[in-house]
Amino acid sequence: MAMGRPSFSSAPLAGLLDPLLCAAVPDLPLLKTTVGRSCVHNHPESGGMSVEGAPTRTTASALLVLSLVQLSGCASEPTVSASEAQIPPVPPGLARVWVLRQFSPGLATQWAPITYVNGAILAPSYAGTAFYRDFPAGTYDFTVASCVHDFNSAQRLQLASGVQANLEVQVLSDFGTWGCFDPNTYYVRQIPRERAEYYFQQVRYLGSR
Secondary structure (H helix, E strand, C coil), rough: CCCCCEEEECCCCCCCCHHHHHCCCCCCCCHHHHCCCEEEEEEEEEEEEEEEECCCCCCHHHHHHHHHHHHHHHHCEECCCCCHHCCCCCCCCCCEEEEEEEECCCCCCCCCCCCECEEEEEEEECEEEEEEEECCCCCEEEEEECCEEECCCEEEECCCCCEEEEEEEHHHHHHHCCCCCCCCCEEECCCCHHHHHHHHCCEEEEECC
8 A cells, every 4th residue: 555644634632533423423412412512524625624612521431432332233234245135226327336444453443434425424434334325427536534644545436327336444553643533544445346345245234324
């Protein structure tokens, strides 16, 4: 994996925590209200984040609890390959993009960075899971929230109707970081169909996001 010199976002310490609470749990408004008051908005086109409000001291504890719940829940879900019969075909006129992330013990498994498409929130990327989204034909830029911004961390796709593309969220923990709540560097990369099918035998199926 070719790496360039990373640049550091000016996001505050909680910059990578609150997207998880603001976007990953839209069905748990009570948790979001109790945990903190801030929502972070990532702006991939400008390489930065803006923050509204301020996090409370219980944010870190809530993240840990939420992560444990997510991991235990994902463990009971079938893999993508095992769910093949229930996965609907690509609708006419659309293209399908899969986003997967391998489960690597000890490597940022407690974090779920938010993925974006054309600057808009797509979905959180949990370790050991995969989801898909169907899009009209066109050009799309996929990014993932990361306190450290490295070169070639985004992926542009030119989608034609009926095609399927596979993206993998990758993580690197070798960069030294300061002031980052999540110290890892994330990338989203297109991978070959054969590799995606191999991973689909291992990662849990989350359906459409």
